Amino acid sequence: MVELADVLTDLRLEGESLEALVTPLDDAGWHRPTPAPGWTIAHQVAHLAWTDERALQAVTDPTGFLADLADIDPARFVDEGAAAGARRTPRALLAAWRDTRARLAEALATTPKATFPWYGPPMNGTSMATARIMETWAHGEDVAEALGVARRPTARLRHIAHLGVRTWSFGFAVRGLEPPAGQPRVELTAPDGDLWTWGPDDSSERVTGPALDFCLLVTQRRHRSDLALRAEGAVADRWLDIAQAFAGPPGAGRPPAGGAHLPGAGGPLASGAVAPDRSGVDA
Template sequence: MADPTIAVLDDLRDEGEELDRLVGELDPSEWARGTAAEGWSVAHQIAHLAWTDRAALLAMTDAEAFAVEVQKAAADPDGFVDDGAEEGVRLGPGELLSRWRDGRAQLDHVLRTAPPGARFPWYGPPMSTASMATGRLMETWAHGQDVWDALGRTREPTARLRHIVRIGVRARDFAFAVRGLAAPAEEFRVELAAPDGEEIWTYGPENAEQRVTGPALDFCLLVTQRVHRTDTAIEAVGPDADRWLDIAQAFAGPPGPGRAPKGA
């Protein structure tokens, strides 16, 4: 049986390489193109990924130094992410791309050589090796989506989405808690159509009264807040499941502003 940690590490590598192939051929003017994230260009998106890869690398190799970074984030929760992206943008496309590639390679090595059962500090709860890799894959995919959209390109969804779906489902209670809401007492049934058009990814009790169904791609776009709910084919049965789709998020930290409906 394949090691699930190795599988997510391979998928993280492939996700980064796919985005790298896209931005690696861009000219400087395209790096400056605005994305759906207010104030962020294509360069900001890549700079953010490079910045968070470096943060993950630091967390896994120097816990004390990473604790200092956590303190900086706590002191400026609204600005530290933007500041990190701006720092990368100032490097220029060539140097930024080189640093992102180097950071990905270093992080891949550290993830693959981490001791079994190791846990590492993060901005939220400590992370296992697999969880750290899955979080990096989710961020790479989500910020990559902003880049693909800004460039007017369409990418084919892959089975790598299963990792993002899993985070989104497991983060259900967090999405309620971060908004000061009580999480539903009962589990939901989640049934999502995989990108291959044949497999159905399922979570939760088969006989659950409240359910969420639809395409896995739409679910991933929703929980990473890359689309408004009304622009998806995700459906809910039950009031709590319906409420969840309004607030779902797969990422740590405070609630994001989300995206406006298309045409708004």
């Protein structure tokens, strides 16, 4: 069983990893565009700071969070939050994000058994911290891509992969589709060569491949055709076309960078299924 303290340690390390990328940047660097249309590096960090603030409110003031939730415009509030934060100076933005994520970690550590409201299903402390790791890593990928930096994958990917597996039925449900019965077997190769597994080992529905690629898929940072993931079975194949490990509606997705869609390695997106350019407000 994963301990909350361990997840919070990995959340801190993930935040520090991204902070190390952006701290040396000058003003021009902070305004460099990222793969998310209209978002600069400042927008990416501002979004993380904004979402950490919302998570902190959900943990410390759930009644206020729910009241604010009733007043939001779902089509605009993510972009508006990022834009507002991006107008701050880089120093002020970075300091605010550092302070908020520290206060969130402290709040989660002192309420380990509580359940908190969110933009998707309610979450406990471990789930909330795992979601923050996922989003920090995903937006960190956007920043790294903007800077032309290849980040070395770490064992922290296991949290993201676990969330991607846990939410396997969500990709169906968010599109108004009935989730199939039975969870596929998932076997992923970790950065150190170990094998990470989920689901029944005798399932005829299987997903295999690198853990990094699976994490890029479920955070929708890469198109499926550009990843070395393989699906066996119709359910597993369909899932990989619509997988998302975050709350909110599906969006426009990332276009393929190249490479053919091979039989058994995925097919075209299901009719009406789209994937987000940004991971938005993650579950």
